[in-house]
Amino acid sequence: MKYIDEYRDGRIAGSLAADIQARATRPWVLMEICGGQTHTIMRYGLEELLPQQVELVHGPGCPVCVAPLEIVDKAIAIASTPGVIFVSYGDMLRVPGSRSDLFRVKAAGGDVRIAYSPMDALKIARENPRRRVVFLGIGFETTAPANAMAVWQAKQEGLANFSMLVSHVLVPPAMRMILGSRNNRVQGLIAPGHVCTVMGWREYEDLAREFHLPVVITGFEPLDLLEAIRMLVAQLEEGRAEVENQYVRSVSYAGNLPAQRLIEQVFETADRQWRGIGNIPMSGFRLREEFAAHDAEKIFGTSKITAAEPAECISALVLQGLKKPADCLAFGTRCTPEQPLGAPMVSSEGVCAAYHQYRRYAGQEVTR
Numbered sequence: 001m002k003y004i005d006e007y008r009d010g011r012i013a014g015s016l017a018a019d020i021q022a023r024a025t026r027p028w029v030l031m032e033i034c035g036g037q038t039h040t041i042m043r044y045g046l047e048e049l050l051p052q053q054v055e056l057v058h059g060p061g062c063p064v065c066v067a068p069l070e071i072v073d074k075a076i077a078i079a080s081t082p083g084v085i086f087v088s089y090g091d092m093l094r095v096p097g098s099r100s101d102l103f104r105v106k107a108a109g110g111d112v113r114i115a116y117s118p119m120d121a122l123k124i125a126r127e128n129p130r131r132r133v134v135f136l137g138i139g140f141e142t143t144a145p146a147n148a149m150a151v152w153q154a155k156q157e158g159l160a161n162f163s164m165l166v167s168h169v170l171v172p173p174a175m176r177m178i179l180g181s182r183n184n185r186v187q188g189l190i191a192p193g194h195v196c197t198v199m200g201w202r203e204y205e206d207l208a209r210e211f212h213l214p215v216v217i218t219g220f221e222p223l224d225l226l227e228a229i230r231m232l233v234a235q236l237e238e239g240r241a242e243v244e245n246q247y248v249r250s251v252s253y254a255g256n257l258p259a260q261r262l263i264e265q266v267f268e269t270a271d272r273q274w275r276g277i278g279n280i281p282m283s284g285f286r287l288r289e290e291f292a293a294h295d296a297e298k299i300f301g302t303s304k305i306t307a308a309e310p311a312e313c314i315s316a317l318v319l320q321g322l323k324k325p326a327d328c329l330a331f332g333t334r335c336t337p338e339q340p341l342g343a344p345m346v347s348s349e350g351v352c353a354a355y356h357q358y359r360r361y362a363g364q365e366v367t368r
């Protein structure tokens, strides 16, 4: 296939759904990790095409959603510092911290700017040599190469006024925690194509072996996802637990080696806090010591800031596939995209936002 429309062909979608129906002889629970995939599933009504035996649960793959409350509080503390230009992706501005958010800091006169790339923040730093410019570097393996490049470039140029507040997380350690939990329901994994484009899929072979788990790497179009579900159901019905690559147009076994080398040069793996879930050992990146001059945590002394998640938000359970957004008593009432209680209702990749946008207002009221 060559054009995007071909990946949305209703006739092929129908035949893939019929094939899934014919293969599924018993209940199976599959998890898609990536928030972009969750939004495709909701937007195109893919769940409605599936037989009742096949249930989709939604994983922790939205970077804004899993960014812990404390990183928002740290961002707010830095953005409120006089003279600082704080640069962030737009999604993060409305994510609530303990008492405020970045939009309110901006409204109160803070210099908070939206960027589409860390390179935009570098440009701002070059143009404002007397100001300290801080970029909020969040995300999974997908955004790590660009963030690593920005820090590496700042060091090469001697841009002493540029730093990064890093909150990078990694998919495999989070999945290992979910799959190893005694409450785990996930029997097959729809793996994120963009992460594997960067990192390859060696690590997913370990997951498949350790947990006897079928894994299919896939993309973000409706036919990608339906084909991945068909491949997973086939593996489950046949008792296989392998890694298969549906997303061959983008993903190779080894991944993007130059990008991996750049990540390795700038970042090292470290324990990371995940929103609601808590600390997962060696589940993220931090800047290596040789880049300490560009590490906002060290420059602004925010490493001691901690925060307790609001008890009402059950996003930790939602992001582990144990609950659905509609199970949350605040969903659509006290928590809406306009007045969010938790990050999954804010982010363009958030699962609660997806349920709210595509189901609640589409005449398909979700049941509690």
Ligand code: SF4
Pocket (backbone or CB within 6 Å): 312, 313, 314, 315, 318, 325, 328, 329, 330, 331, 332, 335, 336, 340, 341, 342, 343, 344, 345, 352
């Ligand atoms: S609906 Fe709101 S409060 Fe409930 S889990 Fe989602 S983000 Fe949290």
